[in-house]
Amino acid sequence: MVSSPTDLQDFVQIAPEWRELVRGLVGQGRLAIQEVFSQIGAQAIFAKALSLTEERGRFLVLVRDGYFQPLLFKMLSSNQNLRRFWSQRRMSAEDQRQHAMSFSVDLAHKMEGVLIKQLNLGAEDGFKVLLPAYIQRSVHNAIVDYIRQEWAWERQTLQDLNLDPEQDDPRQVVADDLRYTPESQALSSEQVTQLNELRKHLVMMLADPSFAREPLTVLDCIFGMGLTESSVLGQEMTMREVCDRLNIPGETPARRIARCQVLLDKGLDMVRQYIRENLPGIVSAWQGDLNVNSASRRELSQQLGMTEGEVERLVVNRQYRCLEDLVSRGVVKQARLKDLKARGAVAAFVPVDVNSCTVRDMVDILGLDKQTAQRLASERPFTELTALVARGLVDKQTLDKLVGRGAVLRVASSEARRIDLNRVDAGEITGAGVPEQLAEKIINGRPFLTWSELEDFLGCDSATWAMIRGKFCLGLVPG
Amino acid sequence: MSNRVEIAPEIVRLAQRRARSVGAAFGLELARLVVEESILRMDPDEGWLLDSGDAYAADDAMVQALGVNDVVVNGCHLDVRVLEADGSVRIAAALAGTSYLSWGSVVVRLEGGGAGAIVGHVSAAAWQQAERLGGADPMVRVQVTVPCEADLKEVFAGLSSQAVPGMPETAGKRPDRHELAAFVAQRQDIEIARQREIVEMLMNNPELREELADVTRLWSQGTLSRILSAAAVWNSRVERIVDALTPKFASLKREDVRRVVLRTGEALGGQPESPYFRKALLSSLAREELVRRVKGADIAKLALVVEKVLSGRSAEDTVKGFVKNRVAIDVALAVKQGRSKMEGFMAATAEEIGAAFQRLSLQPAYATHSKESEAGVESINEALQMLEAGDVAEQIRQIDKELSGI
Numbered sequence: 001m002v003s004s005p006t007d008l009q010d011f012v013q014i015a016p017e018w019r020e021l022v023r024g025l026v027g028q029g030r031l032a033i034q035e036v037f038s039q040i041g042a043q044a045i046f047a048k049a050l051s052l053t054e055e056r057g058r059f060l061v062l063v064r065d066g067y068f069q070p071l072l073f074k075m076l077s078s079n080q081n082l083r084r085f086w087s088q089r090r091m092s093a094e095d096q097r098q099h100a101m102s103f104s105v106d107l108a109h110k111m112e113g114v115l116i117k118q119l120n121l122g123a124e125d126g127f128k129v130l131l132p133a134y135i136q137r138s139v140h141n142a143i144v145d146y147i148r149q150e151w152a153w154e155r156q157t158l159q160d161l162n163l164d165p166e167q168d169d170p171r172q173v174v175a176d177d178l179r180y181t182p183e184s185q186a187l188s189s190e191q192v193t194q195l196n197e198l199r200k201h202l203v204m205m206l207a208d209p210s211f212a213r214e215p216l217t218v219l220d221c222i223f224g225m226g227l228t229e230s231s232v233l234g235q236e237m238t239m240r241e242v243c244d245r246l247n248i249p250g251e252t253p254a255r256r257i258a259r260c261q262v263l264l265d266k267g268l269d270m271v272r273q274y275i276r277e278n279l280p281g282i283v284s285a286w287q288g289d290l291n292v293n294s295a296s297r298r299e300l301s302q303q304l305g306m307t308e309g310e311v312e313r314l315v316v317n318r319q320y321r322c323l324e325d326l327v328s329r330g331v332v333k334q335a336r337l338k339d340l341k342a343r344g345a346v347a348a349f350v351p352v353d354v355n356s357c358t359v360r361d362m363v364d365i366l367g368l369d370k371q372t373a374q375r376l377a378s379e380r381p382f383t384e385l386t387a388l389v390a391r392g393l394v395d396k397q398t399l400d401k402l403v404g405r406g407a408v409l410r411v412a413s414s415e416a417r418r419i420d421l422n423r424v425d426a427g428e429i430t431g432a433g434v435p436e437q438l439a440e441k442i443i444n445g446r447p448f449l450t451w452s453e454l455e456d457f458l459g460c461d462s463a464t465w466a467m468i469r470g471k472f473c474l475g476l477v478p479g
Numbered sequence: 480m481s482n483r484v485e486i487a488p489e490i491v492r493l494a495q496r497r498a499r500s501v502g503a504a505f506g507l508e509l510a511r512l513v514v515e516e517s518i519l520r521m522d523p524d525e526g527w528l529l530d531s532g533d534a535y536a537a538d539d540a541m542v543q544a545l546g547v548n549d550v551v552v553n554g555c556h557l558d559v560r561v562l563e564a565d566g567s568v569r570i571a572a573a574l575a576g577t578s579y580l581s582w583g584s585v586v587v588r589l590e591g592g593g594a595g596a597i598v599g600h601v602s603a604a605a606w607q608q609a610e611r612l613g614g615a616d617p618m619v620r621v622q623v624t625v626p627c628e629a630d631l632k633e634v635f636a637g638l639s640s641q642a643v644p645g646m647p648e649t650a651g652k653r654p655d656r657h658e659l660a661a662f663v664a665q666r667q668d669i670e671i672a673r674q675r676e677i678v679e680m681l682m683n684n685p686e687l688r689e690e691l692a693d694v695t696r697l698w699s700q701g702t703l704s705r706i707l708s709a710a711a712v713w714n715s716r717v718e719r720i721v722d723a724l725t726p727k728f729a730s731l732k733r734e735d736v737r738r739v740v741l742r743t744g745e746a747l748g749g750q751p752e753s754p755y756f757r758k759a760l761l762s763s764l765a766r767e768e769l770v771r772r773v774k775g776a777d778i779a780k781l782a783l784v785v786e787k788v789l790s791g792r793s794a795e796d797t798v799k800g801f802v803k804n805r806v807a808i809d810v811a812l813a814v815k816q817g818r819s820k821m822e823g824f825m826a827a828t829a830e831e832i833g834a835a836f837q838r839l840s841l842q843p844a845y846a847t848h849s850k851e852s853e854a855g856v857e858s859i860n861e862a863l864q865m866l867e868a869g870d871v872a873e874q875i876r877q878i879d880k881e882l883s884g885i
Binding site for chain 1 (some may be wrong): 487488489490491492493495496497499505519520521522523524525526527528529530531532534535537563564565590591592595664695696697698700702703704705706707708709710711712713714715718741742745746747748749750752753754756850
């Protein structure tokens with residue numbers, strides 16, 4: 001960071017005793033006032049500020065903008081928690097930089113306030129607020145608060161289903177991996193082809209005595225693939241559940257879980273090695289990550305580099321069974337397909353639950369106009385799709401079109417009769433028998449995608465865990 | 480003072496998400512947070528500064544490929560390990576004896592899902608010694624004696640005075656993409672000395688780390704976990720459809736239905752809620768059913784009838800589009816009305832045709848003596864088969880509704 005000559009002049013004017021130091025640094029081509037402050041050190045800066053009367057305000061502004069802010073910006077930019085939080089929300093590198101900059105400016109003002117307080121108190125150890133280690137702690141606290149607030153806001157926003165079509169769907173930006181959850185996982189034809197092969201190979205591995213069976217059985221149970229009698233198809237088990245199911249030996253629960261982890265790692269290694277040799281193409285089917293059937297307009301233009309016209313044609317002609325449909329329906333030319341694939345485009349049909357989707361989904365995926373979509377959203381819920389016609393919301397022809405484009409009404413499963421841990425309030429959770437402290441923890445950590453995640457997060461005793469598993473479900477579609 | 484620190488739930492959740500997406504061990508992520516939190520809580524006068532952006536653990540590929548888990552404190556890369564239930568800590572053998580462990584490992588005992596304490600330190604020399612004794616084991620273990628909590632000041636102050644053990648020079652050949660892929664997916668096939676050479680090169684060469692990132696995207700545990708999760712989802716969807724459809728197709732075995740479902744998924748993706756999926760699946764099943772139930776008929780024609788009925792036309796109208804002889808259709812309809820459902824696709828007997836003619840008040844000669852080839856018994860039977868196919872299709876239309884809820 002390069003400071004303006006005026007800052008340095010101001011500094012020298014207020015603190016002439018450091019003129020030589022500044023001159024020396026400038027001579028070395030180091031023009032940042034932050035360098036000057038770093039060389040001077042926290043105690044000297046604090047003492048100088050204490051000694052000033054009329055000039056203190058000007059000096060503190062220099063400290064704020066020339067010391068706190070650049071240091072805070074550096075710490076915020078390299079903070080992994082913050083970067084992860086922003087990255088999970090698909091924020092571009094440039095946006096992250098700009099957010100970090102404005103965050104650092106806010107924090108610098110706060111730090112200035114703390115410094116002023118210490119100066120007014122005249123405390124001996126008041127200089128500590130200028131120590132990088134103190135600032136580092138403040139940054140950490142500020143980040144935790146920021147993430148907490150953002151998360152709370154997102155949780156509230158998740159309940160809002162009547163999003164304007166211009167808005168991004170918070171379910172997409174809150175957690176990148178929500179789309180990997182069972183109920184919303186869209187599988188392309190290419191992926192299904194590979195999965196069918198994988199199943200055959202896994203069955204063969206299980207039948208082949210040259211492969212250790214135990215690690216594969218643990219793997220089967222953990223992922224719920226239903227290949228052995230021990231696993232339950234479509235239901236992921238936690239480590240603890242696998243230990244119980246397979247009677248994994250161990251003196252303590254922790255040791256049993258540790259043994260289970262070792263078996264799982266071994267199973268994963270075995271499968272990875274096997275599929276690398278026998279199904280080398282499988283991983284390429286998992287490299288694409290932007291489904292053209294559900295991507296927002298912004299994602300289509302930014303991530304896939306589509307022109308405005310291409311985006312418009314794509315949205316109008318949704319949904320696509322495969323990427324080649326984009327060509328046959330005149331959305332893009334054949335020559336563009338390779339580039340789209342390279343940028344991570346996939347086409348997998350997305351069922352759109354009319355009872356829980358956003359207005360944006362109705363407009364951009366189902367092709368409704370905004371007014372009809374909003375009217376339809378206000379009339380929810382529906383028990384069957386024909387009710388849309390019966391209530392005069394759409395005509396039969398439009399309903400057929402909606403169904404063709406993926407409109408569905410999800411039938412409530414037996415899981416739905418359980419309490420949705422990702423949605424209910426603390427009262428309902430404690431009412432079901434969960435201790436208050438645990439309920440609060442659950443609410444702070446939501447949403448949970450898998451039971452394993454929740455178990456790791458809570459780390460509660462077996463009895464409480466069994467109760468939670470029995471009474472709750474992890475619903476992931478808001479509504 | 481207790482070393483125990485608690486991590487904010489939101490930060491724990493971020494760590495969980497990261498562990499899930501890159502296939503890292505959640506315990507290691509949590510342990511690193513515990514160390515970071517512990518450093519942040521130390522007296523600012525001590526001057527311990529973290530730079531998490533410089534840590535190898537900030538690099539997803541390094542975490543996925545090697546399980547690195549370091550914090551950077553005042554410029555030193557300090558590895559972090561979780562104390563296991565048997566009182567040991569472990570690390571990939573590829574890392575032992577490399578400069579990654581120059582500053583040793585901080586040992587963390589985890590408590591529950593969001594707390595832990597630093598309980599010890601394993602020096603680089605201790606790792607090297609364990610590695611020499613470990614033989615060919617891909618993981619090196621060190622038994623940690625934890626009588627009480629470690630003195631944090633001592634652990635960290637030891638860093639600044641610690642003499643860094645000499646590490647081997649890395650003058651080996653730069654790994655190509657193929658070797659990097661083997662390094663990620665089948666490390667045990669590479670000699671341990673070569674593994675360490677690659678580790679050293681990775682730590683010193685950001686471009687090589689970029690290449691590693693490309694490779695790990697393909698073969699990482701995160702990708703594998705996503706594939707296996709998807710396999711469970713798809714298997715589950717398949718079995719639900721098979722359960723629902725097998726009783727509806729009397730001539731098809733469970734395996735036949737499953738085969739058609741799998742094939743449909745390969746053509747149209749894995750969403751049974753898709754109308755394209757349902758239509759294609761049911762048409763294929765109807766065709767399979769017809770093949771088994773109707774011997775010697777034109778299956779292609781019958782399949783067309785099914786398709787048209789599935790598109791919304793009535794069975795009778797559809798058959799009229801195929802069979803020009805209206806009388807044959809009327810006779811077939813009359814035969815069909817006189818039949819029980821069980822008889823299905825059997826050809827009409829002379830008695831049935833006779834009875835139908837009587838009901839329609841027609842002269843048998845009209846049909847049997849006609850010069851038109853379609854006007855004979857064959858036409859009646861063909862129309863009869865088509866009407867039965869239409870019936871199958873109409874039943875399927877009902878099934879389609881049920882299937883949309885799966």
